[in-house]
Amino acid sequence: MICVMTQPSSPFYNDDHESYRQVVRQFTAKEITPNVHEWDLAGEVPRDLYRKAGDIGLFGDGFEAEYGGHGQRDALMRLVLMEELCMSGSGGVVAALFSNYIGLPPIQKFGSSDIKAEVIAPCQTGEKIGALAITEPSGGSDVARIKTTARKDGGDYVINGSKTFITSGMRADYFTAAVRTGPDGPAGISMIVIPGDAPGVARTKLDKMGWLASDTATLYFDDVRVPERYLLGEENAGFSMIVNNFNAERMDLAVQSVAFSRVCYNEALAWARERETFGRRLADHQVIRHKLVEMDRAINAHQAWLELLSWRLNQGDDPVAEIAEAKVGATVTYELCAREAAQILGGASYLRGDTVERLYREVRVQAIGGGSEEIMRDLASRQLGI
Amino acid sequence: MKVVVCVKQIPDPADPGALDPETRTLKRDVKLILDESDSYGVEMALQLVDAAGEGEVILVSMAPNGERSGLATALAMGAASAILISDPELVGSDALTTAKLLATAVKDQGADLIIAGSESSDGYTGVVPEQIAGVLDLPSVTAAKSIEVDGSSIKVQRQTDGGYDDVTCPLPAVVSVTAGVVEPRYPSFKGIMAAKNKPVEEKSAADLGFDASQVGWAGAGQEIIEVTDAPKRQAGEVIEDDGEAFTKIVAYLENMKVI
Numbered sequence: 001m002i003c004v005m006t007q008p009s010s011p012f013y014n015d016d017h018e019s020y021r022q023v024v025r026q027f028t029a030k031e032i033t034p035n036v037h038e039w040d041l042a043g044e045v046p047r048d049l050y051r052k053a054g055d056i057g058l059f060g061d062g063f064e065a066e067y068g069g070h071g072q073r074d075a076l077m078r079l080v081l082m083e084e085l086c087m088s089g090s091g092g093v094v095a096a097l098f099s100n101y102i103g104l105p106p107i108q109k110f111g112s113s114d115i116k117a118e119v120i121a122p123c124q125t126g127e128k129i130g131a132l133a134i135t136e137p138s139g140g141s142d143v144a145r146i147k148t149t150a151r152k153d154g155g156d157y158v159i160n161g162s163k164t165f166i167t168s169g170m171r172a173d174y175f176t177a178a179v180r181t182g183p184d185g186p187a188g189i190s191m192i193v194i195p196g197d198a199p200g201v202a203r204t205k206l207d208k209m210g211w212l213a214s215d216t217a218t219l220y221f222d223d224v225r226v227p228e229r230y231l232l233g234e235e236n237a238g239f240s241m242i243v244n245n246f247n248a249e250r251m252d253l254a255v256q257s258v259a260f261s262r263v264c265y266n267e268a269l270a271w272a273r274e275r276e277t278f279g280r281r282l283a284d285h286q287v288i289r290h291k292l293v294e295m296d297r298a299i300n301a302h303q304a305w306l307e308l309l310s311w312r313l314n315q316g317d318d319p320v321a322e323i324a325e326a327k328v329g330a331t332v333t334y335e336l337c338a339r340e341a342a343q344i345l346g347g348a349s350y351l352r353g354d355t356v357e358r359l360y361r362e363v364r365v366q367a368i369g370g371g372s373e374e375i376m377r378d379l380a381s382r383q384l385g386i
Numbered sequence: 387m388k389v390v391v392c393v394k395q396i397p398d399p400a401d402p403g404a405l406d407p408e409t410r411t412l413k414r415d416v417k418l419i420l421d422e423s424d425s426y427g428v429e430m431a432l433q434l435v436d437a438a439g440e441g442e443v444i445l446v447s448m449a450p451n452g453e454r455s456g457l458a459t460a461l462a463m464g465a466a467s468a469i470l471i472s473d474p475e476l477v478g479s480d481a482l483t484t485a486k487l488l489a490t491a492v493k494d495q496g497a498d499l500i501i502a503g504s505e506s507s508d509g510y511t512g513v514v515p516e517q518i519a520g521v522l523d524l525p526s527v528t529a530a531k532s533i534e535v536d537g538s539s540i541k542v543q544r545q546t547d548g549g550y551d552d553v554t555c556p557l558p559a560v561v562s563v564t565a566g567v568v569e570p571r572y573p574s575f576k577g578i579m580a581a582k583n584k585p586v587e588e589k590s591a592a593d594l595g596f597d598a599s600q601v602g603w604a605g606a607g608q609e610i611i612e613v614t615d616a617p618k619r620q621a622g623e624v625i626e627d628d629g630e631a632f633t634k635i636v637a638y639l640e641n642m643k644v645i
Contacts, residue, residue, distance in 0.1 A: 015458075016578060016579065016582075019458060019459070019462065019573070019578045020575055020578055022459075023462075023572050023573050023574075023575075023578070026572060027572055055571075055572070055574060056572045056573070056574045056575065057574045057575030057576055058575075060575055065576075070575055070576075070579075
């Protein structure tokens with residue numbers, strides 16, 4: 001079925017949001033939704049999809065028009081395009097396409113105009129793919145302890161180490177990587193762009209529980225030489241870049257989680273109206289109706305919260321604690337909706353190729369990636385001074 | 387090359403439409419969208435201008451309540467400007483009146499080519515493009531599946547039941563385009579933002595030289611006498627699979643002359 005994000009009248013959206021929502025909705029229904037199972041089986045989305053997405057400006061929020069971006073940062077526009085892409089029912093496709101949105105922002109903020117022209121511009125058109133490389137085999141959430149080193153050697157940095165769980169890791173043309181250029185701890189971390197075709201870069205594909213359409217990899221850097229100009233901002237100033245980048249990523253993950261919750265709800269509702277048991281529609285059983293209302297209630301609450309947070313971001317606010325809380329709320333909602341949708345669909349939800357079956361598997365990565373629920377609660381508690 | 391495309395803005399087919407019980411016409415007091423069948427004409431016009439290397443695409447539309455949402459979509463696709471004919475006096479206008487109004491708006495544009503969809507997705511009269519050609523005394527080619535400009539004329543592949551006709555026609559001309567023959571581009575984000583600054587000139591019936599007696603219900607030469615629901619689809623023939631169902635299906639399809 002074709003899912004549509006329920007959009008009640010809202011004070012947050014203007015005509016631009018509505019117009020772009022229609023475009024992304026059509027794009028998703030035609031170019032993505034019919035193919036998601038095939039792409040799951042293939043383990044990747046076709047490279048051509050990036051170009052098609054680039055044509056309609058899907059990668060542009062927050063990037064300068066000079067390099068092919070929208071020329072504006074509009075968290076509500078980002079929410080709109082995320083929601084509509086998610087109606088495809090495939091987190092893998094969304095993750096693959098939007099590795100640009102986690103890999104490129106540090107370059108936009110701290111890269112030179114030459115690097116922006118070299119990296120951001122072709123990623124906006126979909127000719128190239130950007131990815132973020134932070135997590136290492138030795139640790140995930142504790143980014144202050146990363147071990148990959150970048151040693152200055154003449155006009156280059158020489159990089160050694162490894163990164164893992166890297167979205168778009170097998171195909172990315174550029175990695176925005178966290179490297180150690182100084183002492184232990186957060187004060188010794190820098191961000192640097194590593195071209196994917198640099199000698200010494202190796203990749204191993206990771207098989208996953210979900211996000212099958214997204215290529216995920218472990219990366220190995222063996223004496224990889226990168227010119228000094230690829231360093232983003234000042235040496236040893238990378239930790240704050242990482243932390244700031246996480247806020248947008250967490251908002252995106254929260255929006256995606258609520259949108260996928262809506263897909264689960266839509267699938268379950270359609271099934272409950274159609275399927276008959278004991279001489280009645282499933283929806284005529286009180287226990288099923290209550291499940292659906294619980295799902296809808298949680299989705300509506302979190303959708304409204306994310307719209308408000310997006311509006312606040314547009315006002316220049318920086319609600320770190322609430323974004324962390326919202327991500328937890330969104331993934332808990334997603335977990336509830338995927339579970340209850342599976343219960344309502346019964347055996348149908350256990351078949352490969354079914355949308356709920358896919359989303360049920362994909363819940364975990366939403367609840368862990370970009371900061372696990374546990375880390376998010378801890379971050380919020382510290383931000384709130386509890 | 388200057389191409390004028392006549393586009394219609396219609397109620398969203400995804401939402402159930404409603405008829406006005408008095409006039410028996412479709413209620414149009416809702417947000418309107420670009421008729422999908424016109425998006426093919428817009429795409430074809432944009433491709434022709436791209437191929438020519440110069441020129442522009444101008445939209446002409448008639449819609450109630452100054453409605454521009456559908457025009458915004460076509461402008462976001464790449465059209466340069468639009469003329470919107472909107473006037474309360476126009477409510478009830480029939481196909482010929484619509485064609486006269488559109489033709490009058492088109493006349494002063496100096497277009498090399500006028501493109502329209504073969505038929506709208508709501509009214510389905512399928513006559514307006516030819517009526518525009520008649521009013522303007524221009525040659526008319528219908529059901530085009532491709533258009534190629536060749537100097538001061540066009541070569542058109544005109545779809546027929548058995549294939550297509552090759553037609554050569556001098557310019558200027560009016561060509562109706564069959565739905566589905568090109569892949570309409572999606573409006574891009576930049577296109578949507580740019581469309582906000584593209585000119586849309588609104589004209590009333592009087593601006594085009596028509597008085598109230600010539601348009602709307604007063605000027606309509608046709609009247610909707612009755613509207614009836616389309617007959618409900620009959621249940622199909624169910625073939626039980628007893629192991630030989632395929633022979634019955636083959637026989638059924640042969641009888642239908644499908645195979």
